[in-house]
Amino acid sequence: MLQNFLLNILLTFVWVALTGHLDYTNFLFGYAVGFFILWMINRSVRGNTEYFYRVPKIFAFILLFFYDLLKANYEVTMDVITPNYNMRPGIIKYELEAKTDFEITMLANMIALTPGTVVIDLSKDKKFMYIHVMYLTNKEQFVKRLNNRIEKKLLEIIR
Template identity: 50%
Template sequence: MKNRFLSNILLTFIWVAITGSFEFANYVFGFILSFIILYVITQGRGSAKYFKIVPKLISFILFFLYELLKANLQVAYDVITPTFYMKPGIVRVPLDAETNLEITLLANLITLTPGTLSLDVSDDRKVLYVHAMYISDKEAFIKDIKEGFEKRLLEILR
């Protein structure tokens, strides 16, 4: 997997050097083009884990940016309006994440999103305690974390 990633980066830089355009869009296009070329060349050889993880990773980054923007707008709207719409609370989120890395990454992603803060993990590492500013439906909040951040994160890490 490491070799394919390095090959992808090398082909991207070759593409950028050949085209002579050092703009961000050209790097992105070069990365996508070299990803497709590597996929076609190595199809049917060895494990294809790299070709499964990269699209999931890009999808995860876009999902996180969307959630980050949505949470920022919600908090900013609540701050600039005279009426507070906050319904704060602490929620127990059951975890499917098992390793320290998985739990730490999930907790950090939740904390990075405005309006939520990871507080603690239970001693048996089965529950994450999260403080949230907007909890109108506890079950929906838990479902959003489980089917959003945790599911996508575990798809990449496992």
């Protein structure tokens, strides 16, 4: 997988050098062209396709995270600028599927980066995470959303 990534970056820089424009849109387009070229070359090679399944999942996860980030920012902003407070704070005991320290740290970062949620503590056996939620209307729905929308998708990328 690392070999394909490095080849993709090399093809991206070749694209940028050939076009003569170094900006983020040209870089992303060059990355996409390099990804497509590598995918076409490696289609016939069996067992070397992990990179080509993981990269689209990473981009989808980034888009999903930015959507959640914008939605949470809007919710907190509207609560701050309006006279009525809609906050319903609560603390959740969340059972983790993440096992390694890296997986737990990445999940905690994703939770902490979203406005309205803060990771308070981690149990000593690293099986539970305690999360403070600013807008907790339905505990089960929040846990289900966190599990299905963030943790499972993050673990698919990392593992």
